[in-house]
Amino acid sequence: MNTARIAPVSPVSVTTGAVEHSVDFIRPRLLASGHGRVSLYAGVQINGAPHLGTSVMQTSAFLLARTAREKFGVDVTLRFGALDNAACETRRCPRTGTRYERSFRHALGGERIQELIRTYYGGFFAALSAITGVPHEIETYTQQQSRPEFRREFLESLTRMDALRWVLAPSHGKVPMSPPCPRCGWAQKQGEHTEVLTAGPDHAELAAVCLDHGGYVARVRADGASGAEGGDETGGAYEAYIGSGTLHRNLLKERVAAREDALAVVVKGADWAAGCRLLDEAFLCYPQAVLPARLFTPVVLSASGAKLSKSLIRAGRTEATAGSEPWMLDAGAWPGTVEEYARLLLGLVKLMLSEPRHFERGYTTLEVARLIDAAGLRIGAPA
Ligand SMILES: [Zn+2]
Known part of the structure; x- marks a missing residue:
């Protein structure tokens, strides 16, 4: 097999020469804080089945956690926050046009939320935990805010x-x-x-x-x-x-995470970079501020260059989904088992993590499909 064909082709990134593995971004904070434990924080959307971009971010979190444990010799926990506060229903005041929302938690109740989490992530996260050996926990926003x-x-x-x-x-x-x-x-x-x-x-x-x-x-x-x-x-x-x-x-979530007796590392898709700059500036509004450690993961893009977005997928906006296979837009449409899905994602994200320049960029769904085929990751493909 020609390995040159398998790897992504990425331009030199600004961190080339300084960063050998993307997990090294947290090393300075680990050294400065002296913590022997790391908690990685990542998000879980429950307002529909995850798309490929969400799965790439979550798989990245598992692999980064495992590498942090191996490289730095620290205990690692992966904490997912489930966004049950996302809007489930919306209305407008007919007189003023003021927009009102009711969250998934308020519209569906706690039991149904737990069911959704199990449906969308239960098998996938169990498989990722089993393969990487990284334990994970899921807490809802409702639990966090209480x-x-x-x-x-x-x-x-x-x-x-x-x-x-x-x-x-x-x-x-x-x-x-x-x-x-x-x-x-x-x-x-x-x-x-x-x-x-x-x-x-x-x-x-x-x-x-x-x-x-x-x-x-x-x-x-x-x-x-x-x-x-x-x-x-x-x-x-x-x-x-x-x-x-x-x-x-x-x-608020990041300030709470920083109170833990562990180095808090926030894992988010790279589309969050601009917003995280504001969050870092917000941290500086507090005395003795220590900014959270952050790891950004690759964003998955449609052919138009827009990132896959659940709301655009649900709205049927073809320019935001063009060139994508059905399972890339909705993990529920994956034709194989959930273990096969987890193994595919692990194979794909390992390619992205093989060099920082491959992790500090976005991937169109067409390029993801090419990588999957080149690396023989598709189910049913010869090993
Ligand atoms: Zn009311």
Whole structure:
């Protein structure tokens, strides 16, 4: 077999000569922190079956974790956050046009969320864990936001909002905060009518408006906890489910991760690079800030150069899916077993990780198909 044909062909990257393996990006932080443990954090979308780009990011996380363990001699845990706060239903106020959303968690409930996680990721992650020997955990956003440390970070962010607002929303300084209605679970997407009534290190109150139920007051306490079913209704306020915009929410998650007795490494697709710059600047709004270690993974692109996107796939936007095979857009359409899917992804991502220049770039679905065929990774292909 001609190996030159199998490897991707990638231009020299700016890290050539400095970085021999992409996992080396975390070495300076590991040396500086002195941690003997590493926790890698990655995301899990439950708003539909994963596409190839999501699977590449997640497989990368497993392989990077294994390499970190082998290279640096540290214990490694992989922690996935399931985004059950993603919008499941949307409506608009017929009078003002204000957009309201109800999350998967609020629309479907906790049991159904666990079912979705099992359906989309259970077999795939079990296979990746078994093959790489890297243990993994999955926690939903609902569980994360109910923890005291998350609520403390939310409260602290409110007290720093004068500085944070221009980093998290540079164009207008409006950070959307939308605690869902305690009666129906709907929330304003942009939080246009949310008002912070009081904010302190232990306690805050936010006034918000529901399309059906009018105004309500949501309370956040450092020691409070809230699932998706609202909370106690004492004093006219309920313990809020923390709803906020993407950047703000990620800042809180990363601040919580940094509290762990392990080096926190955030693994995201390279399409997050611009947003992560803002997150890093947001970290600098805190005293003694230590920025999280980050690893960016290759993005999978359609022939048009747009990254595969679940919302565009669902909307049937052909320019965003052109040149893709059905299973690349929907892992549920994979014709083989889930173990075969995991082995295909591991083979593919190993090629991408073989040199940093192959990891610091994007891949069209056509190029992925070429690599799969060249490396003999397709199921049914001769070994
Ligand atoms: Zn309501």
